Amino acid sequence: MAQFRYAGACHWRKGNTHIHSTVSDGGQNFEQLERMYAEVGYHFLFRTDHWAASDVTEPKRSSPLLWLDGIELDGPDYAGSYYHIVCLGRFTGITREMGFTQALMEARKQGGLLILAHPDWMGNTFEEAARYGVHGVEVYNHVCRWLNGKGDGWPYWHSLLDRHPATLGLAVDDAHIRSEHPGWNGGWIQVDSPELNSEGILEAIRAGRFYSSCGPEIHSLEFDGKDLHVKTSPVQFVRLVGPSWRGQRVGSFNGDVRTETSLSVPLDWPYVYLEIEDSSGRRAWTNALFVSEI
Template sequence: MYISAFPDGGRWLRGNLHAHTTLSDGTVPPGEQAADYRAMGYDFLSVTDHNTMNRLRELNREDFLILPGWERDIPYGKFKCLHVVGQFAADYPLDTFSRPKGNPDAMSMQDLLDEMNGDNVFITLAHPVWSRMEPEEVRALQGYHAIEVFNTGTERLCHAGRADLLWDMLLREKRKVYAVACDDTHGKTEESDRFGGWVMVKADALTAESVLRALTAGHFYATQGPEIHSFVIEDGRVTVDCSPCEEVHLVTWPPRGKSVYSTDGHSLTHVECPLKGGETYVRAECVDAVGHTAWSQPIWLE
């Protein structure tokens, strides 16, 4: 048995799947936002303004892509809400997706997801901890491809940007949900919410269709900095190749996985571990010397 998390072909593309601009409540205009991300080495940016979808084709460059997207929401009481981020193919008609804010009296959380779902769509449950979603609310929703395992903006705002516990809860229940790291960009100061978390996507080309295809196939990882070069299961052994890291954690279930640490100042770049048997999924977290993490997608084992 040989399972690789990434395809052999294609190229790595760096992208932020969650960003606001002056088209909603962000402080940076779309053109400046795109230019800043491009200057930081990003290949694509999804501008996901609140309840409005904008294609922004004029900001595309030969080496930079705007992936059309938006964020939608339903408030639930004073402190609880649901926010969902979606990316769409470049040729989606805008009027299909320019609908007003979800109304909790008229629309359930599942209605909102159902309305956004469709072909060539990638849907992410945004910052569930900041939204103060209960585990049973996260569990009850169907039809999202990913959960934000790390959201820079809500983490820096009030330490509410991490969701690995909720993600593993879903994975233990055999849900096929991927992890995304993103910025949820609103501002532009040094302590702001830019360039803190992103995805590395292995795609055929820098087009919206290729990136969406790679995302929905799970051909990507989430990161705050470390790189995952390969993640493979072969003949009952897990192999992870990464940029120099101090910790590599293999998270599994029902057996409880294993953590590996650097020794004697030798960082880890290659980790091999036998499976214990009976795992339904295996995922890797690689942590570097400054505490930044990269999250692989799970490899599911039947």
């Protein structure tokens, strides 16, 4: 029986699942990142340096935001396909010498949440995107948009949703914050978690109780058994998105904006998610609204 994923009080916590620090090739240390991100309203950040499993022990009481553990793995797999995969969670014993495939298996064994990173920038095929049964995929990667415009992962997400409607679709910064990679705070997630601690945030992400954004905000989402009622920041378009051509939409091209919308939800689509778009073309989107295997 499919369940509505967002039943809750919508305690949104802003965060990012993909950041680099001076531990690998980022330009800022953790203290600098913490200050920058806290100032623009972030509540949490994952440490995802290349091949460096982080170990955030006791969170500092004075810290303005919550740090969580992770790692980014890269390399050719056993078949010669090149990947970057961000693994969220705390890991031990993962080294570059193991090679990509074994390291990924180890991260999975240790309970990691696996997110396919910037697949278009990697030149991945849809078959490669599906090969490891990742939990999610980066639908927007801010640094890849800067590097060569290949920051979007929408078609990869849709092909994974066709196979597994629970697949998560995330917006991330992949921030490096050096002169040649200056961007940050361009893509993030807002997680519905009453508690701001690592267990609460990770569990909510795993269950898909978050939305992703490059600008607009979703304030609340309610489903009454027939219609979806959504309150948002001012947006030009609101859409329900399903497989292939299936979709519903409201909005206009004449500059009007809206903050409250109700749409009737087609319950027979294999998946359906909500997307909003502001007047600058910036989007925010939920995960699939209904899943059986929460």
